[in-house]
Amino acid sequence: MSNPADERSARQPRLVAMSSCSTVFAGWMEISAGSVMNTMGQLEPAAIDETNVEAAIAALVDEYAGTLYRVAYSVLRNTADAEDAVQETYLRVLRHRDSLCEIRDPRVWLVRIVWNVVLDRKRRAKTRPETDDVADLARLLPAMDLSAEERVASAQYHAAVLRAVDQLPAKEQRVLILSAFEELSSVEIAQILGTTESTVRSRLFRARNLLSALLSHSRSVR
Protein backbone atom coordinates (compact mmCIF):
# COMPACT_ATOMS: atom_id res chain seq x y z
CA MET A 1 0.00 0.00 0.00
CA SER A 2 1.59 3.22 -1.09
CA ASN A 3 1.46 6.22 1.14
CA PRO A 4 -0.06 9.26 -0.59
CA ALA A 5 2.32 11.46 1.31
CA ASP A 6 5.29 9.55 -0.07
CA GLU A 7 3.93 9.87 -3.58
CA ARG A 8 3.44 13.56 -3.07
CA SER A 9 6.93 13.98 -1.71
CA ALA A 10 8.31 12.04 -4.68
CA ARG A 11 6.60 14.46 -7.02
CA GLN A 12 7.94 17.35 -5.02
CA PRO A 13 10.63 19.19 -6.96
CA ARG A 14 14.06 19.11 -5.44
CA LEU A 15 16.01 22.25 -4.95
CA VAL A 16 19.23 22.06 -6.88
CA ALA A 17 22.30 23.41 -5.24
CA MET A 18 23.63 26.33 -7.17
CA SER A 19 27.09 27.70 -7.30
CA SER A 20 26.37 31.20 -6.05
CA CYS A 21 23.53 32.26 -3.84
CA SER A 22 24.19 35.91 -3.24
CA THR A 23 21.01 37.84 -3.62
CA VAL A 24 20.20 41.42 -4.36
CA PHE A 25 16.71 42.44 -3.40
CA ALA A 26 15.38 45.09 -5.69
CA GLY A 27 11.82 45.02 -4.44
CA TRP A 28 9.26 42.68 -3.06
CA MET A 29 7.16 40.83 -5.63
CA GLU A 30 8.44 42.90 -8.54
CA ILE A 31 9.29 39.69 -10.34
CA SER A 32 6.32 37.46 -10.98
CA ALA A 33 6.12 34.33 -8.89
CA GLY A 34 5.41 32.39 -12.06
CA SER A 35 9.07 32.53 -12.99
CA VAL A 36 9.92 30.09 -10.20
CA MET A 37 6.84 27.87 -10.52
CA ASN A 38 6.62 24.82 -12.70
CA THR A 39 3.68 23.76 -14.85
CA MET A 40 2.12 21.90 -11.89
CA GLY A 41 2.02 25.14 -9.94
CA GLN A 42 4.75 24.01 -7.59
CA LEU A 43 7.94 25.79 -6.71
CA GLU A 44 10.72 25.16 -9.20
CA PRO A 45 13.89 25.45 -7.13
CA ALA A 46 16.16 25.15 -10.13
CA ALA A 47 14.75 28.44 -11.37
CA ILE A 48 15.85 30.29 -8.28
CA ASP A 49 18.77 32.56 -8.96
CA GLU A 50 20.12 35.84 -7.74
CA THR A 51 17.41 37.98 -9.26
CA ASN A 52 14.25 36.14 -8.28
CA VAL A 53 14.81 35.00 -4.73
CA GLU A 54 12.14 37.41 -3.55
CA ALA A 55 9.74 35.86 -6.03
CA ALA A 56 10.72 32.44 -4.73
CA ILE A 57 9.94 33.44 -1.15
CA ALA A 58 6.64 34.92 -2.29
CA ALA A 59 5.86 31.65 -3.99
CA LEU A 60 6.75 29.79 -0.80
CA VAL A 61 4.28 31.99 1.08
CA ASP A 62 1.51 31.30 -1.41
CA GLU A 63 2.27 27.61 -1.49
CA TYR A 64 2.88 26.69 2.13
CA ALA A 65 1.54 29.40 4.42
CA GLY A 66 -1.66 27.43 4.98
CA THR A 67 0.19 24.23 5.84
CA LEU A 68 2.50 26.06 8.19
CA TYR A 69 -0.45 27.74 9.86
CA ARG A 70 -2.14 24.40 10.44
CA VAL A 71 1.02 22.89 11.90
CA ALA A 72 1.43 25.87 14.19
CA TYR A 73 -2.22 25.86 15.18
CA SER A 74 -2.25 22.15 16.00
CA VAL A 75 0.40 22.80 18.66
CA LEU A 76 -0.43 26.31 19.86
CA ARG A 77 -4.23 26.06 19.44
CA ASN A 78 -4.45 29.80 19.17
CA THR A 79 -5.18 31.66 15.93
CA ALA A 80 -3.07 34.76 16.61
CA ASP A 81 -0.10 32.79 17.94
CA ALA A 82 -0.20 30.43 14.97
CA GLU A 83 -0.25 33.36 12.55
CA ASP A 84 2.64 35.00 14.35
CA ALA A 85 4.55 31.75 14.13
CA VAL A 86 3.98 31.59 10.38
CA GLN A 87 5.18 35.17 9.94
CA GLU A 88 8.25 34.49 12.05
CA THR A 89 8.97 31.42 9.94
CA TYR A 90 9.03 33.44 6.74
CA LEU A 91 11.12 36.12 8.38
CA ARG A 92 13.66 33.43 9.23
CA VAL A 93 13.55 32.30 5.61
CA LEU A 94 14.20 35.89 4.54
CA ARG A 95 17.13 36.12 6.92
CA HIS A 96 18.63 32.93 5.52
CA ARG A 97 17.72 33.62 1.91
CA ASP A 98 21.30 32.96 0.79
CA SER A 99 20.85 29.26 1.54
CA LEU A 100 17.46 29.07 -0.15
CA CYS A 101 18.81 27.51 -3.32
CA GLU A 102 20.45 24.71 -1.36
CA ILE A 103 17.16 23.45 0.04
CA ARG A 104 16.10 20.13 -1.40
CA ASP A 105 12.56 19.93 -0.07
CA PRO A 106 11.15 23.36 0.79
CA ARG A 107 7.97 21.95 2.33
CA VAL A 108 9.76 19.82 4.93
CA TRP A 109 12.29 22.61 5.47
CA LEU A 110 9.54 25.14 6.16
CA VAL A 111 7.58 22.77 8.40
CA ARG A 112 10.75 22.12 10.34
CA ILE A 113 11.31 25.86 10.79
CA VAL A 114 7.75 26.50 11.89
CA TRP A 115 7.96 23.51 14.22
CA ASN A 116 11.02 25.00 15.91
CA VAL A 117 9.36 28.40 16.09
CA VAL A 118 6.28 26.86 17.66
CA LEU A 119 8.28 24.90 20.22
CA ASP A 120 10.24 28.05 21.09
CA ARG A 121 7.04 29.97 21.62
CA LYS A 122 5.54 27.18 23.66
CA ARG A 123 8.64 27.00 25.83
CA ARG A 124 8.65 30.76 26.38
CA ALA A 125 4.94 30.88 27.22
CA LYS A 126 5.04 27.85 29.47
CA THR A 127 3.11 29.52 32.22
CA ARG A 128 0.30 30.53 29.90
CA PRO A 129 -2.26 27.86 29.06
CA GLU A 130 -2.27 26.74 25.44
CA THR A 131 -5.92 27.48 25.11
CA ASP A 132 -8.49 28.86 27.49
CA ASP A 133 -10.72 25.89 27.02
CA VAL A 134 -10.20 22.73 25.03
CA ALA A 135 -13.93 22.64 24.58
CA ASP A 136 -13.74 25.86 22.54
CA LEU A 137 -11.46 24.14 20.08
CA ALA A 138 -13.66 21.06 20.09
CA ARG A 139 -16.62 23.23 19.14
CA LEU A 140 -14.63 24.63 16.22
CA LEU A 141 -14.22 21.20 14.68
CA PRO A 142 -16.59 20.46 11.82
CA ALA A 143 -19.77 18.61 12.74
CA MET A 144 -21.88 18.65 9.66
CA ASP A 145 -25.10 16.66 9.27
CA LEU A 146 -25.40 16.28 13.02
CA SER A 147 -28.26 17.19 15.27
CA ALA A 148 -27.78 19.64 18.10
CA GLU A 149 -27.43 16.84 20.64
CA GLU A 150 -24.95 15.02 18.47
CA ARG A 151 -22.92 18.18 18.08
CA VAL A 152 -22.70 18.56 21.83
CA ALA A 153 -21.66 14.92 22.18
CA SER A 154 -19.14 15.36 19.38
CA ALA A 155 -17.63 18.40 21.05
CA GLN A 156 -17.38 16.53 24.36
CA TYR A 157 -15.70 13.61 22.66
CA HIS A 158 -13.16 15.84 20.88
CA ALA A 159 -12.45 17.69 24.10
CA ALA A 160 -11.78 14.40 25.90
CA VAL A 161 -9.42 13.31 23.15
CA LEU A 162 -7.55 16.62 23.14
CA ARG A 163 -7.15 16.50 26.92
CA ALA A 164 -5.79 12.97 26.63
CA VAL A 165 -3.34 14.10 23.94
CA ASP A 166 -2.19 16.92 26.22
CA GLN A 167 -1.36 14.35 28.89
CA LEU A 168 0.95 12.37 26.61
CA PRO A 169 4.72 12.68 27.02
CA ALA A 170 6.17 15.43 24.82
CA LYS A 171 7.96 13.18 22.33
CA GLU A 172 4.99 10.92 21.75
CA GLN A 173 2.65 13.88 21.62
CA ARG A 174 4.71 15.57 18.90
CA VAL A 175 4.85 12.49 16.74
CA LEU A 176 1.10 11.97 17.11
CA ILE A 177 0.34 15.59 16.21
CA LEU A 178 2.55 15.51 13.12
CA SER A 179 1.20 12.15 12.03
CA ALA A 180 -2.23 13.71 11.85
CA PHE A 181 -1.05 15.72 8.84
CA GLU A 182 -1.79 13.56 5.84
CA GLU A 183 0.73 15.35 3.70
CA LEU A 184 3.60 14.32 5.97
CA SER A 185 5.09 10.87 5.63
CA SER A 186 6.90 9.14 8.48
CA VAL A 187 10.23 9.89 6.78
CA GLU A 188 9.36 13.57 6.64
CA ILE A 189 8.20 13.55 10.25
CA ALA A 190 11.56 12.02 11.14
CA GLN A 191 13.32 14.81 9.21
CA ILE A 192 11.26 17.47 10.97
CA LEU A 193 11.91 16.01 14.42
CA GLY A 194 15.53 15.23 13.64
CA THR A 195 15.22 11.51 14.36
CA THR A 196 15.03 8.28 12.40
CA GLU A 197 11.96 6.80 10.81
CA SER A 198 12.07 3.76 13.10
CA THR A 199 12.08 6.05 16.12
CA VAL A 200 9.05 7.86 14.74
CA ARG A 201 7.23 4.58 14.23
CA SER A 202 8.02 3.30 17.72
CA ARG A 203 6.99 6.60 19.28
CA LEU A 204 3.76 6.56 17.32
CA PHE A 205 3.04 3.03 18.51
CA ARG A 206 3.74 4.04 22.11
CA ALA A 207 1.62 7.17 21.72
CA ARG A 208 -1.35 5.18 20.47
CA ASN A 209 -1.07 2.74 23.38
CA LEU A 210 -0.80 5.55 25.90
CA LEU A 211 -3.71 7.38 24.30
CA SER A 212 -5.82 4.25 24.46
CA ALA A 213 -4.99 3.82 28.14
CA LEU A 214 -5.75 7.44 28.89
CA LEU A 215 -9.05 7.34 27.05
CA SER A 216 -10.14 4.13 28.78
CA HIS A 217 -9.19 5.68 32.10
CA SER A 218 -11.25 8.79 31.38
CA ARG A 219 -14.16 6.53 30.34
CA SER A 220 -13.95 4.56 33.59
CA VAL A 221 -13.85 7.78 35.60
CA ARG A 222 -17.03 8.92 33.87
Added chain:
Amino acid sequence: MNHNFENSDLATPEAPLAAEQTLRMVAALPAPNGLNDRVHRRLHDAMDELETAGTRRSFWSLWRPVQRLQFAGAAVLCIALAGSAWSVYHNRSAASNAVPVSTKTSAPTAQPAPASTFHSAGAERVPPSLAPIKVPPASRKKPSPSHAARHTSKPAAGEAQATSSVP
Protein backbone atom coordinates in the same frame (compact mmCIF):
# COMPACT_ATOMS: atom_id res chain seq x y z
CA MET B 1 -15.46 11.79 8.79
CA ASN B 2 -18.12 12.18 11.39
CA HIS B 3 -18.42 9.64 14.07
CA ASN B 4 -21.24 8.22 16.13
CA PHE B 5 -20.25 10.18 19.20
CA GLU B 6 -23.24 9.35 21.34
CA ASN B 7 -22.33 5.68 21.32
CA SER B 8 -18.58 6.17 21.06
CA ASP B 9 -16.68 4.01 23.47
CA LEU B 10 -13.33 5.54 24.34
CA ALA B 11 -12.08 2.23 25.71
CA THR B 12 -12.47 0.22 22.51
CA PRO B 13 -9.36 -0.90 20.60
CA GLU B 14 -10.32 1.52 17.83
CA ALA B 15 -10.35 4.40 20.28
CA PRO B 16 -6.82 5.66 19.46
CA LEU B 17 -7.61 5.63 15.75
CA ALA B 18 -10.82 7.50 16.40
CA ALA B 19 -8.89 9.90 18.57
CA GLU B 20 -6.43 10.46 15.77
CA GLN B 21 -9.41 11.39 13.67
CA THR B 22 -9.91 14.31 16.03
CA LEU B 23 -6.30 15.34 15.56
CA ARG B 24 -6.72 15.07 11.81
CA MET B 25 -9.73 17.35 12.02
CA VAL B 26 -7.69 19.87 14.01
CA ALA B 27 -4.88 19.59 11.45
CA ALA B 28 -7.34 20.18 8.64
CA LEU B 29 -8.81 23.38 10.07
CA PRO B 30 -8.51 26.05 7.40
CA ALA B 31 -6.15 28.96 7.71
CA PRO B 32 -7.78 32.32 8.33
CA ASN B 33 -8.63 34.50 5.38
CA GLY B 34 -5.98 36.95 4.32
CA LEU B 35 -3.13 35.06 5.96
CA ASN B 36 -1.02 35.14 2.82
CA ASP B 37 -1.56 38.87 2.38
CA ARG B 38 -0.55 39.56 5.96
CA VAL B 39 2.57 37.46 5.59
CA HIS B 40 3.43 39.24 2.34
CA ARG B 41 2.96 42.61 4.02
CA ARG B 42 5.12 41.60 6.97
CA LEU B 43 7.83 40.40 4.61
CA HIS B 44 7.59 43.62 2.64
CA ASP B 45 8.14 45.62 5.84
CA ALA B 46 11.04 43.38 6.76
CA MET B 47 12.51 43.94 3.30
CA ASP B 48 12.30 47.70 3.74
CA GLU B 49 14.06 47.41 7.08
CA LEU B 50 16.74 45.25 5.49
CA GLU B 51 17.23 47.75 2.69
CA THR B 52 17.61 50.68 5.06
CA ALA B 53 19.96 48.63 7.17
CA GLY B 54 21.84 47.71 3.99
CA THR B 55 22.28 51.32 2.93
CA ARG B 56 23.39 52.23 6.43
CA ARG B 57 25.85 49.36 6.36
CA SER B 58 27.12 50.42 2.93
CA PHE B 59 27.75 53.94 4.26
CA TRP B 60 29.64 52.61 7.21
CA SER B 61 31.53 50.23 4.97
CA LEU B 62 33.30 53.34 3.60
CA TRP B 63 34.54 53.96 7.09
CA ARG B 64 35.97 50.51 7.44
CA PRO B 65 39.31 51.02 5.61
CA VAL B 66 39.90 54.19 7.60
CA GLN B 67 39.09 52.28 10.74
CA ARG B 68 41.58 49.61 9.81
CA LEU B 69 44.21 52.29 9.22
CA GLN B 70 43.39 53.78 12.59
CA PHE B 71 43.85 50.43 14.23
CA ALA B 72 47.12 49.90 12.40
CA GLY B 73 48.34 53.35 13.48
CA ALA B 74 47.35 52.70 17.05
CA ALA B 75 49.17 49.38 16.96
CA VAL B 76 52.34 51.04 15.60
CA LEU B 77 52.14 53.68 18.31
CA CYS B 78 51.74 51.04 20.99
CA ILE B 79 54.69 49.09 19.67
CA ALA B 80 56.84 52.23 19.49
CA LEU B 81 55.87 53.21 23.01
CA ALA B 82 56.61 49.76 24.34
CA GLY B 83 59.94 49.66 22.51
CA SER B 84 61.03 53.05 23.79
CA ALA B 85 59.98 52.17 27.32
CA TRP B 86 61.94 48.96 27.10
CA SER B 87 65.01 50.71 25.73
CA VAL B 88 64.87 53.36 28.47
CA TYR B 89 64.56 50.68 31.11
CA HIS B 90 67.33 48.66 29.50
CA ASN B 91 69.76 51.67 29.41
CA ARG B 92 69.02 52.57 33.00
CA SER B 93 69.62 49.05 34.19
CA ALA B 94 72.90 48.90 32.22
CA ALA B 95 74.04 52.16 33.80
CA SER B 96 73.12 50.98 37.26
CA ASN B 97 75.13 47.82 36.63
CA ALA B 98 78.17 49.81 35.44
CA VAL B 99 78.43 52.16 38.47
CA PRO B 100 78.95 49.44 41.12
CA VAL B 101 81.81 47.97 39.07
CA SER B 102 83.74 51.25 39.09
CA THR B 103 83.12 51.75 42.79
CA LYS B 104 84.18 48.22 43.48
CA THR B 105 87.57 48.76 41.92
CA SER B 106 88.21 51.91 43.93
CA ALA B 107 86.56 50.70 47.07
CA PRO B 108 89.66 49.36 48.94
CA THR B 109 91.51 52.64 48.51
CA ALA B 110 88.78 55.26 48.53
CA GLN B 111 86.31 53.93 50.97
CA PRO B 112 87.35 53.43 54.59
CA ALA B 113 86.45 50.20 56.26
CA PRO B 114 83.29 50.29 58.22
CA ALA B 115 83.69 51.05 61.91
CA SER B 116 82.15 47.84 63.03
CA THR B 117 84.89 45.62 61.50
CA PHE B 118 88.42 45.02 62.94
CA HIS B 119 91.53 45.76 60.93
CA SER B 120 95.29 45.57 61.45
CA ALA B 121 95.98 49.28 61.06
CA GLY B 122 99.17 48.45 59.14
CA ALA B 123 100.81 46.32 61.89
CA GLU B 124 102.52 43.04 60.91
CA ARG B 125 102.83 40.13 63.23
CA VAL B 126 106.36 38.73 63.64
CA PRO B 127 106.72 35.18 64.92
CA PRO B 128 108.84 35.09 68.17
CA SER B 129 110.92 32.09 66.89
CA LEU B 130 112.70 34.29 64.39
CA ALA B 131 115.61 36.40 65.68
CA PRO B 132 114.99 39.88 64.76
CA ILE B 133 117.41 41.18 62.26
CA LYS B 134 119.06 44.25 63.59
CA VAL B 135 119.67 46.65 60.92
CA PRO B 136 122.11 49.44 61.88
CA PRO B 137 120.58 52.71 61.52
CA ALA B 138 121.61 54.63 58.57
CA SER B 139 124.04 57.48 59.07
CA ARG B 140 122.46 60.73 59.17
CA LYS B 141 125.46 62.46 57.73
CA LYS B 142 125.46 63.27 54.13
CA PRO B 143 128.48 61.51 52.54
CA SER B 144 131.24 63.82 51.38
CA PRO B 145 132.21 63.85 47.72
CA SER B 146 135.66 62.29 48.49
CA HIS B 147 134.07 59.50 50.43
CA ALA B 148 131.74 58.84 47.62
CA ALA B 149 134.62 58.78 45.18
CA ARG B 150 136.50 56.31 47.37
CA HIS B 151 133.56 54.04 47.42
CA THR B 152 133.28 54.12 43.70
CA SER B 153 137.06 53.63 43.05
CA LYS B 154 137.43 50.70 45.49
CA PRO B 155 136.39 48.00 43.08
CA ALA B 156 138.87 49.28 40.50
CA ALA B 157 141.81 48.99 42.99
CA GLY B 158 140.71 45.47 43.90
CA GLU B 159 140.76 44.55 40.29
CA ALA B 160 144.36 45.86 39.97
CA GLN B 161 145.48 43.81 42.96
CA ALA B 162 143.91 40.71 41.50
CA THR B 163 145.66 41.11 38.18
CA SER B 164 149.05 41.79 39.91
CA SER B 165 148.87 38.59 41.99
CA VAL B 166 148.33 36.45 38.93
CA PRO B 167 151.66 35.00 37.75
